[in-house]
Amino acid sequence: MCADTPDQTPDYKDTLNLPQTDFPMRAGLPQREPGWLAQWDRIGIYDRLRAKGEGRPVFTLHDGPPYANGHLHIGHALNKTIKDMIVRSHQMMGHEARYVPGWDCHGLPIEWKIEEQYRAKGLDKDAVNVVDFRQECRRFAEGWIDIQRDEFKRLGITGNWADPYLTMDFHAERVIAEEFMKFLMTGTLYQGSKPVMWSPVEKTALAEAEIEYHDHKSHTIWVPFRVVSDGPFKDYKVVIWTTTPWTIPSNKAVAYGPKISYGIYQVTGRPEECWCRIGDRYILADALAADTLGKARLDPSMYQRLADVAPEDLAGLTLAHPFRGIEGANGFWDYDVPMIDGDHVTDDAGTGFVHTAPSHGADDYEAFVKRGWADRMTHNVGEESEFLPHVPLFAGLRVLDQKGKEGKANTAVIEKLVEAKGLIARGRITHSYPHSWRSKAPVIFRNTPQWFAAIDRPVGDGQDAHGTTIRDRALTSIDSLVKFTPQSGRNRLYAMIESRPDWVLSRQRAWGVPLTCFTKKGALPTDPDFLLRDPAVNARIAEAFEAEGADCWYLPGAKERFLGSDHDPEAWVQVFDVLDVWFDSGSTHAFVLRDRADGTPDGIADVYMEGTDQHRGWFHSSLLQACGTMGRAPYRNVVTHGFTLDEKGNKMSKSLGNTVAPEDVVKQYGADILRLWVAQADYSTDQRIGPEILKGTADSYRRLRNTLRFMLGALGHFSESDRVEAAEMPELERWVLHRLADLDQQVREGYRAFDFQQVFQAIFTFCTVDLSAFYFDIRKDALYCDGDTPRRRAARTVMDLLFHRLTTWLAPVLVFTMEDVWLDRFPGEDSSVHLQDFPDTPAAWRDAALAEKWLKVRQARRVVTAALEIQRTDKVIGASLEAAPVVHVEDPAMLAALKTVSFDDLCITSGIELSADPAPAEAFRMAEVPGVGVVFEKAEGEKCQRCWKILPDVGQHSHPATCARCDAALD
Incomplete structure (x- = not known):
């Protein structure tokens, strides 16, 4: 001093x-964060939290497994950070909050990568030993798990990283097989032949959760079916419209709408380039007739409406297939095509009639099953979308080639229709069409034998508190056992479960858990003894999977080993399809929540948290799987987040260059900035x-x-x-x-x-x-x-x-x-x-009364600070301590409150005068704080050289140039 x-x-x-x-003011997060990660590893913080939580209520967030096949994207970062916040906050609120991260390891994406490697080397995957191939898939997954684990840890995600769950672990493969065999034993498993979404590129059936929709340009054709049944409509033509010409060779019926108004339209004139003929009589929906005939190049002067057609008139009609009698077909299509009613038929687009190929459409199939016509299904298209050898004129032609591009099937069918005079118009249309989310290639609907879980059959003896069928149990769980955040997730999942078909469980691939079942040689799928249901066989399979993993299913002698001495191996066929990977991830509740020491006491998670796409994915499959095996949903809460978009609200795409990689954000800002972005956003919508x-x-x-x-x-x-x-x-x-x-x-x-x-x-x-x-x-x-x-x-x-x-x-x-x-x-x-x-x-x-008082104090302070800011802006003062304003307060309660506090200290002024007098005209006022006026006055006295307040007593104390307060402090 x-x-x-x-x-x-x-x-x-x-x-x-x-x-x-x-x-430090500067955080230096990118450089310093790895040090804290290392520190947490050294002290074993996750294990210490488990020890600390002993005896507390258990809280478990069950991790939806990411797929082990690539670096993390921003959606992964959003997802895992939300999960981490849930787990950490519940731990700090007094729970024993457990988090076991996991990975989905089986399935087509990994298998596809290995196949690409084979193709690059000129190798044929089918010539490689299946166990060797599966081992390569396993090694591929292991490599990416290690990479992704480090990337997740770098984001500050806490969890049992030392012992995650993997769907390819031997115990997991055992439990997945056991869960499947529960479906086998309770009668919900069956083999059926129905149209499923099929990827010709990947050569396997796909579930709805594996489908995404993109714009696709398709052929569109208007095809007349001639009436061949006797009666007043003979030789009239019922016109259908379709965007899948390749399905015409598999047509088995034409559907009409029982509530649609139909009429007969006769051609009276035609332009030169037109496939219609004068005198042709077409039956069309009235709402679509003008559009249809316009597409055929007929203007309204070239046709006339003759009469109404009632739905009961249509019900009895028999039609000819458009290829009936075509040269070179040897009578292949010389069968009658019935007309059937269908509620799925509308007059929104097309012609008001629906071409029905039950092997290639869900509505078409259901219409045939409803009538007991399942035996009329066709099997005309193979796994590569090729017409099979028995199909005349088109054998070997593909709908889609090996890269998912259009093959020759559509154009060939169209050309034959022109030749057969079976076309009145053609065109192209761009519409939303299903694609495989892995290969990004279009899919087709294709009838093929598959294994299904029946969701409307009674499960076992049907005795369960939540319902007798999987669907009943799932809907009951959604309504009464699960809380959804946001609530809209409930409506979305409920609607999906309410209307969904049976679950296609089988995939025609190699890398996965096999459908561990046997079928009786020569028996039909409808026969009671078609499937082998033997607990001893199931137990042998489970024990072998636990010790050796699912690879043992493919070893020489596996059938004999599992059937044992009780069954003749020659009488049974071993199934080699693999389970849909959604069944794998849907079963995780059993081998994580139920079986692990760090699972949950009742095998039910407190939270499942994933993106909104998982209403048709993991939330969905987990619900169906658990309802089939334990009777209820495996979760109490379902939390959903949206997708990540760029700053303009566009979907991220590498081709657009608008992606944001978590690694780049961490390098520039640090993981905490990424986490803060998550916390600041409303994750229930798109980010x-x-x-x-x-x-x-x-x-x-x-x-x-x-x-x-x-x-x-x-x-x-x-x-x-x-x-x-x-x-x-x-x-x-x-x-x-x-x-x-x-x-x-x-x-x-x-x-x-x-x-x-x-x-x-x-x-x-x-x-x-x-x-x-x-x-x-x-x-x-x-x-x-x-x-x-x-x-x-x-x-x-x-x-x-x-x-x-x-x-x-x-x-x-x-x-x-x-x-x-x-x-x-x-x-x-x-x-x-x-x-x-x-x-x-x-x-x-x-202290509510104190809070109410201080609300008034802060309101008055706002007026004072605003008034002083004007004086400072105008350079009348340099700091608020140079002021000693007069504050006029009309409200007696506010004035009383201000007099009980050191209002000058609160306003950071050297003095202040409170007055009940009306504020003069020049007083500063704020509309949002009525009744308070401030008149600026400068503080009088000298500036204390210690606290900088301007007070009259400065210089009158033992310490020079100080006020009384500072003088006392110095003493």
């Missing part, structure tokens, strides 16, 4: 209690991310970090001897405690509801508005300039209470930064914020 001489102003800087912290959005996220982060840094500085050398009880604190501190009590409830409710946006926004607003812009701003003076006063001790006590709550409340979101903050104050080899719980908040901190 400078010498006390009359001509020298003392320097009191070293006497101030300035903030003391080494906590946008991009450079500008991330810049905004980083700005929020900096503001929050500065708040925490200020607290660390104020808490330098704080000890228990400095602590003040809440009842002894000034009102301002008690108001902060009241806000903390409110916020504690908000935070806990938000975390329990999985609403991280609400949690973060509440904390962020509190930090920036209530703390940085209000409480900290006011209490800087007391913290820096007071001596060892009750006010300063109370402020530091509140800082300590704030510290423990803010660091733990934010720890599930900003896992690295809160560790940084915590260790800055509580360093130590075993120290970690993630080993803490949310502190209990005393109910006594709530």
Whole structure:
């Protein structure tokens, strides 16, 4: 301190209690985050959390397994971060929160990659030993699991990374087979021949969850079917419209709508280029006749409507197939084509009649099953979408080639229709069409023998509290056992389950868990003894899978080994199809939740959390599978997030160059910024991310970090001897405690509801508005300039209470930064914020009356600070401490409240005068705070060289150029 001489102003800087912290302003997250990851590995934090949670209520989030075949994308980061926030927050709210990460390892994507490697080497996959091929698939998956595990850990995701679950683990393969065999034993498994979505590129059936829809350009044709039955309509023509010409050779009926208005239209004229002939009589839906005849190049002057056609007239008609009698077909299509009614027929588009090929359409198939015509199914198209050898004229022609491009089948059929005078119009249409989400190639509907789980048959003896069938149990679970976040997920899943067909379980591939069953040689699928149902055989299979994995199903002698001495191997056929991978992931509840020590006591997860596409994927398959084996949904909560889009709301695409890779964000900003982006967004809808959005996220982060840094500085050398009880604190501190009590409830409710946006926004607003812009701003003076006063001790006590709550409340979101903050104050080899719980908040901190009073105080303060900001902008003053305004307050209650607090300290002025007199005309006012007027006045006196307040008593004390407060502090 400078010498006390009359001509020298003392320097009191070293006497101030300035903030003391080494906590850096710049986070340096990309460089520093790996160090905390290493620290957590060293102290085994996940295991320590398990030990700490012993005896607590168990909370389990069951991980929907990502696929082990590539680097993580931004959707993975969103998904895993939300899961991590759920698990961490519930652990810190007093649960034993378990998280076992897992991977989906079987299936076509991996098999496809190995096949690509084979093709590149000129090898034939089918010539390779199946077990050797499966081992290559296993090694491929193992490699990507290691890569993805490191990428997930880098995002700060906590979990049992040392022992994740894998669907290709031997025990998992055993349980998947056992779960399948439960379907076998309860009678819900059957083999049927029906149209399924088939990928000619991948040569396998696909489930709805494996399908995505893209625009596709298809041929469209209008085909007349001649009436051959006797009666008034003989030789009239019923016109159908289809976008799949290749299915015409498999036509078996034409469907009409019983509620549609139909008429007879006769051609009276024709242009030169037209396939219609004068005198032709067409039966068409009235709503579509003009459009149909227009497509045939007929204008309204070239046809006339002759009469109505009633639905009962159509019911008895028999038609000729358009290829009937065609040369070279040897009578292949010389059969009668009946007309059938169908509720699926509309007059929205087409002709009002639907070409019906039961082997190539779901509605078509159901119409035939309904009539008992399943024996009329055709088998004309093979696994590569080729017409089979028995089909005349078209044998060997493919609908789609090996790359998913259009083959020759469509054009060949169209050309033959022209030749047979079986066409009145043709064209092209772009429409939404199903594609394989793996190969991105179009699929076809194709009749093929497959294995199904019947969702409307009684399961076993049908005795179950939640329903007798899989569908009943699933719908009951959705309605009464599961909570959905957001609620719209409930409606989506319910509608899907309510209307879905039987589950196609089989795939014609090699890498997966086989359908571990045997069929009786020579028996029909409808025969009672078609399937072998023997618990002893099932037990042998399960034991072998546990010890050797599913590969043992493919070894020489496997059939004899599993059938044992009780069954003649020559009498039984071993099934080699593999299970749909959705059955694998749908079974995870059994080998993770039920079987693992870190599963759940009842085998049911508290939460399943995935993207909205999983209503038809994992949520769906898990529900069906569990309802088939344990009678109810395997989850209590279903939480759904949206998709990730670029900043403009466009779908991300590598070809558009608008993707955002998690790795790039982590390298530039750090994982905490990515996590904060997740927390700030409403994940129930689609998320946008991009450079500008991330810049905004980083700005929020900096503001929050500065708040925490200020607290660390104020808490330098704080000890228990400095602590003040809440009842002894000034009102301002008690108001902060009241806000903390409110916020504690908000935070806990938000975390329990999985609403991280609400949690973060509440904390962020509190930090920036209530703390940085209000409480900290006011209490800087007391913290820096007071001596060892009750006010300063109370402020530091509140800082300590704030510290423990803010660091733990934010720890599930900003896992690295809160560790940084915590260790800055509580360093130590075993120290970690993630080993803490949310502190209990005393109910006594709530004080509604005090909060109401301070609402009025803050409203009045807003008017004062706004008035002073104008003076500062106009350079009348340089700082608010140069002011001593007069504040006119009309409301007696507000005025009384202001007189009980140090309002000049709250407004950071050197003085303030409160008046009940009406405010003069020149007073500053704010419309949103009526009844308060501020008249600016400069503070009188000298500037204290220690606290910078301008007061009349400065210079009148033993320490030169100080006020009374600072003089006492110096003493």
